[in-house]
Amino acid sequence: MEREQLKEAIARLAPGLEFPENAQLTEVLAPTAGFRDLCKALRSDAALQFDYLISMTAVDYPDHIVLVYHLHSSALGHTLVLKQKLTDREKAEADTVSDLWLTAEYQEREVFDLFGVHFNGHQDMRRIFLEDHWVGHPLRKDYVDEINIIER
Amino acid sequence: MSTETSTLNLFIGENDEYIINMGPQHPSTHGVLRLELALKGELVERVVPHVGYIHRGIEKMSEKLPYPQIIHLTDRMDYLSALMNNEAVCLAAESALQVEVPERVKYVRTILAELQRLASHQLWWCAFGMDLGALTTFFYGLRDREKILDIFEESFGSRLLHSYYLPGGLMHDIHPNFQKRVKEFLKYFRKKLPEYDQLLTGNVIFQNRVKGIGLLSKEDAISYGVTGPSGRGSGFACDVRKHQPYSAYDKVEFTECLHTDGDTWARYKVRVQEMWESMHIIEQLIDNIPEGDYTAKMKAIIKLPAGEYFQRVETARGELAVYIVSDGNKTPYRIHFRTPNFSNMFVMSKIGVGCKIADLVALGGSLDLVIPDIDR
Amino acid sequence: MNVIINYFKDIFQGVWSLIQGMRVTGYYFFHPRQIVTQQYPENRDKLVMFERFKGEVIMPHDENNQHRCTGCGICEINCPNGSIEILTETVINEEGKKEKRIDKHIYHLSMCTFCGLCVKTCPSDALAWGNEFEHAVYDRHKLTKVLNQPGSSLKKEPKSTAKEIKA
Amino acid sequence: MRFDIYDFTSFTQDIDRLLQENLTPFWATVAELTIVGVVILAFYALVGLFLVYAERKVCAFMQNRLGPNRVGPFGIFQTIADLIKLLMKELIPIKHADKILFNLAPFIVIIASFMAIAAIPFARGLHAIDLNIGVFYVFAVSSMGVIGILLAGWSSNNKYSLIGAMRSGAMVVSYELSVGLSLLSIVIFAGTMQLSGIVESQADGWWIFKGHIPAFIAFLLFITASTAETNRGPFDLAEAESELTAGFHTEYSGIRFAFFFLAEYMNMFIVASIAVTIFLGGWMPLQFGGLEGFNTVMAYIPPLVWFFLKVAFVIYLMMWFKWTFPRLRIDQILTLEWKYLLPLSLINTVLIALVVLLGWHF
Incomplete structure (x- = not known):
């Protein structure tokens, strides 16, 4: 599906979607509210069928965290970058999509571990790589570890 | 839980x-x-x-390193497909800079990727046999893998962790003996691969051990993001080489090995078939490596323009995706590796249920896990 | 009846497949020439590594004990692990001018990941790969090496030759 | 004292007479027992060491390797070096292990295999005891070892060990049947359970040749089932190192581990000896009717050489199995026994009974 068609098809699904220009792939910035419903629609819509979550990660900016979902349709072969912006860095929360794409269960755990984003509705919200008593979330830009991180 | x-x-x-x-x-x-x-x-x-026993924080480290220096860290994720990992970062950087790499580089990268895939599948084969208790397979697989490692060593001096690619091309040109050696190896391995079948594939004990074990449906494979030979064993057509060709994959003819059974046996067959396919791909390219430069003209300090870049690459274990967020500096603002083993491994908690312990070992072997790739 | 035939067919096919496997191992058992083991310490004299083998970073010196390192520090910047440290000193040369030159090129082999960026980026081709691979020592500090030999000096050569070598 | 390499009867009788003449009957018996014990013990250790070396060399050659080649020429002293290492190693005490059983288990395993050696006839007149129910005795004693394995697994306080021990128990219970039935088939042929008697009955041809196809099938069944009984080869589920790390002997170290190790190899030797005695004519040379010259040459080779050559062949066969095949799963092992080996053994036994009744064998 061409990029413009894809944008049209997605824009039909939910209001308030932004389509940033000059992106490498088709990109959608979705509002936090109703994000799960949008995901559900993206997955089940016959013209879209985004059934494969390639990767799910987060990017930490000084004043907000962006969750990035790379979606792919195994049947139709188009790719989409779905984003949502979490403005509250201190108590970052998002809705889980782990029941829609099963791999998200572990990718969300990773984001929780390294970025400190809590996913509501996730059944097993534990740290995945680090020990349970670890303090801080290492991939945040303001994370300090004077022993292990050597600045040069 | x-x-x-x-x-x-x-x-x-x-x-x-x-x-x-x-x-x-x-x-x-x-x-x-x-x-x-x-x-x-x-x-x-x-x-x-x-997981997490060898979490090294490669993503965090990479945020502090210029792009050429990130490449040697990617070696250490999935150490059995180091060249493909290198390639992923290089391709992402090249597409960001809109550099057209010379044809020679594309050909060499494709051949090396396939050689690496062969080496990786050989190691998988011998380790899989050993998981099932056929200890002899281990030595046959390693014996043949050694030949590939020698080719690597002659060309770029290392056997496992290569860091041979740089954004824009290769570190240095391939060795003059490269083509001759690869052809010798292909001739040798075409004779040895049937032996693998004789020893293990046809064996009645082996077939009973792997058939019907660890059933993974296509829907689950897609939902769990199980890619690579493991996903293709379930009928998930996920070969990035085929669907989004990079390097010289659009110039070669090969089949995407698909099996629909989704059990350990199907995953085994996909991998053995892929070894044949890899040899087929190399044979098409090895005589036609174009002359030319081994690298494109690059600036001394590589700065990606601000933006986000996403590159998918098919490694020996599945789909590796690199996601780079650049703010225009010489280091990435954020780099994320979507590693194949991360998704492939967690599916064990689903398909491992109801197996016996021995089956769990078998299906774990058939997923071909490399743990540093999970932990990163 | 079919069941019984299949039962015996299964047995025969199974046994046949087992014999196939035994043929492979049996073949190698009776062909000891196929053995690939290298008897390492014994074959040390004959052992030739590939010329590009990355054993360690070295700084080649010529017969006059001269090297090409100018002490520019590019390798130090390009090393991802900080395994190269360059100590320079300022001396007054024959012409009476102040000149910066290398004092010690320190190489921590214990931290090196053999990525090859230092050798690749060196503008004057002062560094190269050595074939030595027996690095085992009893003391970690012995892995920290000074690459420029004591008393060595910078090789003065016309710029054109340096370029030719690079090309 | 007459020493005849072809017949040890007079030799052993002479020793017996010598002792009886010089000592009281009680002390003579004690002396005889001691001699037999020491000889068998020395033999046991030697064979064990040699078999470990042989296995390592055989598997190395099958895997394109050289195998041990450092200690002594061709590494022949490697196993001795290993033994010294094992003797010097610390016996690690396990917390919460059942101390008595934990220490007892290796001895049970080794005693069981030790006892079985006693009944094996190495040459005419060369055996510790010639029971008239020899087959039955060997069969009974050799399955005692599994008690040791069960105890080892249970007392180690290790979950992997326990699983390994339970697997071993399940296996032995089932494979006993096939072993018994395949031995029984030759007992039907020979009409005796005395091991030396069975060997003597093969003077004109080994049972594997004389007994037509059923005897050959019985041989295959016996090899398969006994490989399983010795916890070896594709049936090494009890230790299954890729699943259970080391199974029942995970927690053992030093000489206790060496006992398990030695017992495994000795069990292999015993099983091979039984197979040779029953199916391959024991110490009898290879004879073909009508080939007089060939038969004379074959008969010239001493029986001890014949016996050990045949044993080496059977052991090589078992090693060949082990280093070629993948391991079976526990349910497949039981399926193999109850669905394939056992019915086949039963049919085979009936067939042999028919053959014997109709007098079809040679």
């Missing part, structure tokens, strides 16, 4: 479950993976994977 049941000292878990820890030190977890198993007799009732 609450945390309480994962207490190590409990001899008996909930509902009279017999809890054992497979790993982190265990011969068949292929690294430091810990699987917490709840058993009923020999039957596995629950698999809870615990």
Whole structure:
């Protein structure tokens, strides 16, 4: 599906979607509210069928965290970058999509571990790589570890 | 799946479950993976994977390093497909800079990727045999893999962790003997690969051990993001080489090996078939490597323009995706590696249920896990 | 009846497949020439590594004990692990001018990941790969090496030759 | 004292007479027992060491390797070096292990295999005891070892060990049947359970040749089932190192581990000896009717050489199995026994009974 068609098809699904220009792939910035419903629609819509979550990660900016979902349709072969912006860095929360794409269960755990984003509705919200008593979330830009991180 | 049941000292878990820890030190977890198993007799009732024993924070480290220096870290994720990992970062950087790499580089990268895939599948084959108790396979696989490693060593001086690519091309040109050696190897391995079938594939014990074990449906494979030969064993057409060709894959003819059974046997067959396909791909390219420069003209300091870049590459184990967020500096603002083993491994908690311990070993072997790739 | 035939067919096919496998191992058992083991310490004299083998970073010196390192520090910047440290000193040369030149090129082999960026980026081709691979020592500090030999000096050569070598 | 390499009867009788003449009957018996014990013990250790070396060399050659080649020429002293290492190693005490059983288990395993050696006839007149129910005795004693394995697994306080021990128990219980039935088939042929009698009955041809196809099938069944009984080869589920790390002997170290190790190899030797005695004519040379010259040459080779050559062949066969095949799963092992080996053995036994009744054998 061409990029413009894809944008049209997605824009039909939910209001308030932004389509940033000059992106490498088709990109959608979705509002936090109703994000799960949008995901559900993206997955089940016959013209879209985004059934494969390639990767799910987060990017930490000084004043907000962006969750990035790379979606792919195994049947139709188009790719989409779905984003949502979490403005509250201190108590970052998002809705889980782990029941829609099963791999998200572990990718969300990773984001929780390294970025400190809590996913509501996730059944097993534990740290995945680090020990349970670890303090801080290492991939945040303001994370300090004077022993292990050597600045040069 | 609450945390309480994962207490190590409990001899008996909930509902009279017999809890054992497979790993982190265990011969068949292929690294430091810990699987917490709840058993009923020999039957596995629950698999809870615990990872992170060798988490090195490659993504965090990469945020402080210029792009050429990130490449040597990618070697250390999936060390058995180091060249493909290198390639992923290079391709992402090249597409960001809109550099057209010379044809020679594309050809060499494709040949090397396929050689690496062969080497990786050979190691998988021999380790898989060993998981199932056929110890001799291990030596045959390593014997043949050695030939590929020698080719690598002659061309770029290293056997496992190559860091041979740079954004824009290669570190240096391939060795003059490269083509001759690769052709010799192909001739040799075309004779040896049927031996693999004779020894293991046709064996009735082996077939009984792998058939119908660890059934993974296509829907689950897609939903779990199980890619690579493991996903293709379930009928998930996920070969990035085929669907989004990069390097010289659009110039070669090869089939995407698909099996629909989704069991350990299907995954095994896909990999053995891929070894044949890899040889087929190399044969098409090896005589036609164009002359030319081994690298495109690059600036001394590589700065990606601000933006986000996403590159998918097919490694020996599945789909590796690199996601780079650049703010225009010489270091990435954020780099994320979507590693194939991360998704491939967690599917064990689904398909491992109901197996016997021995089956769990078999299906773990068939997923071909490399643990550093999970932990990054 | 079919069941019984299949039963015996299964047995025969199974046994046949087992014999196939035994043929492979049996073949190698009776063909000891196929053995690939290298008897390492014994074959040390004959052992030739590939010329590009990355054993360690070295700084080649010529017969006059001269090297090409100008002490520019590009390798130090390009090393991802900080395994190269360059100590320079300022001396007054024959012409009476102040000149910066290398004092010690320190190489921590214990931290090196053999990525090859230092050798690749060196503008004057002062560094190269050595074939030595027996690095085992009893003391970690012995892995920290000074690459420029004591008393060595910078090779003065016309710029054109340096370029030719690079090309 | 007459020493005849072809017949040890007079030799052993002479020793017996010598002792009886010089000592009281009680002390003579004690002396005889001691001699037999020491000889068998020395033999046991030697064979064990040699077999470990042989296995390592055989598997190395099958895997394109050289195998041990450092200690002594061709590494022949490697196993001795290993033994010294094992003797010097610490016996690690296990917390919460059942101390008595834990220490007892290796001895049970080794005693069981030790006892079985006693009944094996190495040459005419060369055996510790010639029971008239020899087959039955060997059969009974050799399955005692599994008690040791069960105890080891249970007392180690290790979950992997326990699983390994239970597997071993399940296996032995089932494979006993096939072993018994395949031995029984030759007992039907020979009409005796005395091991030396069975060997003597093969003077004109080994049972594997004389007994037509049923005897050959019985041989295959016996090899398969006994490989399983010795916890070896594709049936090494009890230790299954890729699943259970080391199974029942995970927690053992030093000499206790060496006992398990030695017992495994000795069991292999015993099983091979039984197979040779029953199916391959024991110490009898290879004879073909009608080939007089060939038969004379064959008969010239001493029986001890014949016996050990045949044993080496059977052991090589078992090693060949082990280093070629993948391991079976526990349910497949039981399926193999109950669905394939056992019915086949039963049919085979009936067939042999028919053959014997109709007098079809040679």
